Amino acid sequence: MAPKRFHEQFDQIQRALPDVPLAMGPDDSAEFIYEKGVVLARDGEEAHLVENTVRTHFTETTGLVADHVRRGAPQTNRSGITRIQVGDPGHGDRTADRAVAGALRSLREAEGRAGRRLVSRNHVVSIAVNACPGDEPVPAPLTQPPNPAPAGGTYDPVGAVGVLVVDTGLMHDHGSYPLLAHTEGDLQIRETDPDGILQQYVGHGTFIAGLVAAVAPNTEITVRNTLNDAGAILEDQFGEKLFDAVEQGGWPDILSLSAGTSNGRVDGLLGLDGFLRELRAQRTLLVAAAGNNASATPFWPAAYASLPDYADAVLSVGALRADGEFGACFSNHGAWVKVYAPGERLISSLTGFDAPVPYVYQHSTYEACRYGFGYACTCRSPRHTGVLSDGSGKPDQVMFEGFASWSGTSFATPLVAGLVAAHMTAHKEDDPRAAARQLLTANTEFAEVRGAHVPALRPATWRSVPVGPA
Template sequence: MAPQRFHEQFDHIRRSMPDVALAMGPYEDAAGHFLYEKGVVLARDGEEARVVEDAVRAHFTATAGLVPDHVRRDGPQSNRTGVTRIRIGDPTEGADAVPHALRALREAEDRQGRRLVGRNHLVHIAVNACPSDEPVPVPRTQPPNPAAAGGRYDADSAARVLVVDTGLVRDHRDYPLLAHTTGDAQPAETDADGVLRQYAGHGTFIAGILAAVAPNTDVTVRNTMSEAGAILESEFGARLFEAVDEGGWPDIISLSAGTTTEGTDGLIGLDAFMRELRGQRTLLVAAAGNNSSNAPFWPAAYAGSPEYADSVVSVGALSADGESEACFSNHGPWVRVYAPGERLTSALTGFATPVPYLYQHSTYDTCRFGFDYSCTCQFPRHTGTLSEHREKTGAKAHQVMFDGLAQWSGTSFATPVVAGLVAAQMTAHRERDPRAARDRLLASAADSTEVRGARVAVLRPPTWRPAPAVDQAVPV
């Protein structure tokens, strides 16, 4: 994959989080890049945090001339998440000491027989740090895809689904499928010029897919991610707890966010939440990510762990024709099921007033992931404001108008398809256990496809249809 799109998005996130010093992590595969906070590591509270502090302090005092105060706990800690932030290095200097600290702790970790420390990763919605594409306007006359399934909403029997994402646009209830959807409002849908912000409507789009696949569902959307669709790992666990505490543990959590890491371990910042999730009956349905990589994307990759396999389903995306993996979808043995995720149609904005949007990224002449079908890497053709190509040529960024509906791609949107199918299975069969409903749904799935030489399970909603070809240029 060409790495420039990741770098474009990194710059966008960094500008929208000016108080956080971000760095780009090394990875042998350019598609597996990750972002993290400079100068900070995470450890579990108590004895492990003390071991980390002592080991790092001794290493840097001996090798780098730092004073003891340059290794310190940073701010109040949350007993609920069980995580300690440890700041490393002189904050007045620009150098990032985290890679050196991690190397210094390998010996201590070997003695303990477990990982003691990790970076403070940036968790992001699954279309942003390496976007599959950006939304495309769809006329109101075009039906959603997946289309609305049959059946009616009944508050007494509805399955409860929590969407942890960006918030709801203010006019979301003007879209009939979202009449029963509740939750947090999107804080700012447009910028000072009235232009739709990048990723505004992401949570609304997801809620629309859920309501279409499973009409008898109580969907609650929590605005957990920042304006840039990103949050630090050290804060994410606490925000997940807040989301489930507010309304109680739901049947299903639909999560279209995550991050890769340097190794194959999970996220220390989510340890406590994942342990508590395991003890509930709630099912976490999580996006596999859009790096076209086999690098584990957390928390979806917990589905590949025997400890959490029962409580997590990881979802990859199928291409627009539904016959193979989408060009952008992550893959690997930790991805449990694939569902339609390319060129789905749902609600993006309110239906009261059309709103303009400027494309952020330019499309490519060929698929940046090396696929040979007309994927969302290439079409519809447009030039974006962040593009290096635009800066060199002076090309004008393309603007479109959204009037409610949009077509969008990503494992972000395959995820609510699967969450909706599990919810529909629950209500159709009066099944109270979402994990049992998941097992029954996968056991009855007749379809599979081949992804990188392996046969994988496929779920396609009855109301989903292959997306038609798109125009090669967007209207300006």
């Protein structure tokens, strides 16, 4: 039985957020996940307008109960967002929410007059896009060096470039990997289930930190565990959590973010408006993953790189396949993706090295690439059976002893963040945004993605891996 990856991940995210009724959007598609019965608006007059417009719409044109429409208590959060309940979250199934759809329709005329969006779904922002990284991790032997291998250079705490990774937390024994000996931040809250099995996405943040450190040894890496719950968080909470992350240690030079969502629009996420406006006023460079939907649909916040107001502050990253010549089958693409880097079968530290830990695969591989590519991609290789995909067979279990091979735009992103940091160190450049511009301007490497000639950044210590036919 072929796995239904998006539905499998939807169920997993729903279990991680048990008190939040979720729906698939805009219908039973794999575009995004959002909270049922709730919309978002900016605080103040706009929230009042949205509430009144939706209530009037429901009273006059639908059978929904207008009394369900109510604003949440006034908030003082830095994101400037108000949650408005527009219907019974228990109404309907996970494939539709006509209350939210009706609320969005009722504001179209008002949005046209205002010249901007006034209302939004409350999307789930996640590392689990479509809804997963390019694949699940595969154990890599300790005799096999990481890829990319550690670059030359030393760590100098005085002049180190500050890199903040907002992701899952660090494994408790991450310091047993020499490259992460001086990495700081939050630990993963729950690494294993009651049976001692590594939970899905645990190690994601540790893997990313290891990639940054390999490419740019002179970095002060901090990891925040903002995305511990199956790598997922609601949009209205995410903006506030990003503020928390940057303010704990001050705005970093580089913020590496391997999470996001599409929303069917080209103007960003309402819940991140406040954070992105503040980011623009800072000197921090946001390096963000383009997502793994194999789609040209903008994926946020990475797609802010295509908006003129944010083009200098955000750098969006797509993934190349293991040979580095073409786009990975899963990578999102389009003019809004500004650069590509290797993102298939990279090797880094998933767990610490203190003791082996078992992992049970959640998803089965496919018989053929689910996106129609003809090379031996991670959709189908290496073969394994997952517990969520096929109840007829025993799921495969493996042991992790430190290193893993993993794929996704999640991991192309820290390579680019590391390359920008390494450029800052090598050229004594204090401005990360200037360093990114210089790096891309001087870059002469390209790859082919969906027939387009695109900029590609490949770390000097990264080793290409031949890819054979499927």
